[in-house]
Amino acid sequence: MTPSLNHVAIIMDGNGRWAKKQNQERTFGHFHGVEKVREISMAANDEGIKVLTLYAFSTENWKRPLQEVEYLMQLPAMFFSKYLKELMEKNIRIETIGDLAPFPDNTKKVLMNAIEETSHNTGMILVFAMNYGGRTEIVEAAKKYQSAVMNGSMKDPLTEINFEQFLMTKDYPPVDLCIRTSGEQRLSNFLLWQLAYSELVFTMTAWPELSVEEFRDLLKVGLSRERRFGGLV
Ligand code: V0D
Numbered sequence: 001m002t003p004s005l006n007h008v009a010i011i012m013d014g015n016g017r018w019a020k021k022q023n024q025e026r027t028f029g030h031f032h033g034v035e036k037v038r039e040i041s042m043a044a045n046d047e048g049i050k051v052l053t054l055y056a057f058s059t060e061n062w063k064r065p066l067q068e069v070e071y072l073m074q075l076p077a078m079f080f081s082k083y084l085k086e087l088m089e090k091n092i093r094i095e096t097i098g099d100l101a102p103f104p105d106n107t108k109k110v111l112m113n114a115i116e117e118t119s120h121n122t123g124m125i126l127v128f129a130m131n132y133g134g135r136t137e138i139v140e141a142a143k144k145y146q147s148a149v150m151n152g153s154m155k156d157p158l159t160e161i162n163f164e165q166f167l168m169t170k171d172y173p174p175v176d177l178c179i180r181t182s183g184e185q186r187l188s189n190f191l192l193w194q195l196a197y198s199e200l201v202f203t204m205t206a207w208p209e210l211s212v213e214e215f216r217d218l219l220k221v222g223l224s225r226e227r228r229f230g231g232l233v
C-alpha cells in the first residue's frame with residue numbers, strides 16, 4: 001500500500017471530449033465520469049487518503065448549453081442512489097465547498113441529505129467542489145474577515161495563518177497533491193490559495209478512462225516529489 005497522502009484534489013477533465021471521440025453526446029462522458037468518481041473515491045479510501053476533493057462543477061460551467069447543465073444537475077442524485085449505501089459501509093463522509101444557492105431545489109435537497117446522513121462517519125472525507133471558484137472563495141473570505149472585525153469577534157491583524165479560517169477548506173489538512181486529467185495544464189480557478197505549495201501532477205488520460213492502477217501511480221509520483229522537495233522550498 002502506498003504511504004498515505006492527507007489531502008488529494010482532482011480536476012476531473014475530459015469527459016465531453018472522451019465522449020465526442022466515440023461519436024457520443026457529452027452527457028455520455030458525464031455518465032461514465034460518475035462511475036469513475038465512485039471507483040477512484042473507493043481507491044483513495046483504500047489508500048488511506050484523509051480528504052479527497054473533486055472539482056465537480058465550476059462557476060464557469062453555467063455557461064454550457066442548458067440541456068447539458070440540466071443533465072449535470074441530476075448527477076448527484078444518480079451518484080447517491082447508486083452509492084450512498086457503499087459510502088456508509090466504508091464510513092465515508094460527504095461534504096461540499098462552493099455556493100449551493102444557484103442549484104435547483106431538488107439537487108440541493110439530495111446534497112444536504114447525503115451530507116446529513118454521512119455526517120457521523122469518521123473515515124475519509126469526500127468533498128465535492130460545486131459551483132466553486134477559487135477567486136470567489138478568496139474574496140468571500142476577505143468579506144468574512146471584514147465582518148468579523150466589524151462585529152468585534154476578530155481583533156488580530158490579518159495573517160496568512162488566520163486568513164485560512166475564513167476559507168471553505170478551513171477544516172481540511174493542506175492539499176498535498178492536485179491531479180488534472182486529460183492533458184490541460186492549468187488550475188482553472190480551482191483551490192487557488194490551497195495549491196500554493198502542492199504537488200501538481202498531470203495526465204493525458206481522460207477522466208472516464210483513468211484506471212485505479214494509474215491513479216495509484218499518480219499518487220506515487222506526487223508522494224515521491226513531496227519527499228524530495230519537502231521542507232526545501
Ligand atoms: C461530470 C466528472 C459526481 C466531472 C464526474 C453537478 C463532470 C461526473 C457528482 C457529484 C459530475 C456531485 C456532488 C455530490 C455527489 C456526486 C457530480 C457534477 C458532475 C456536477 F454530492 N459526478 N459529478 N456532479 N460529473
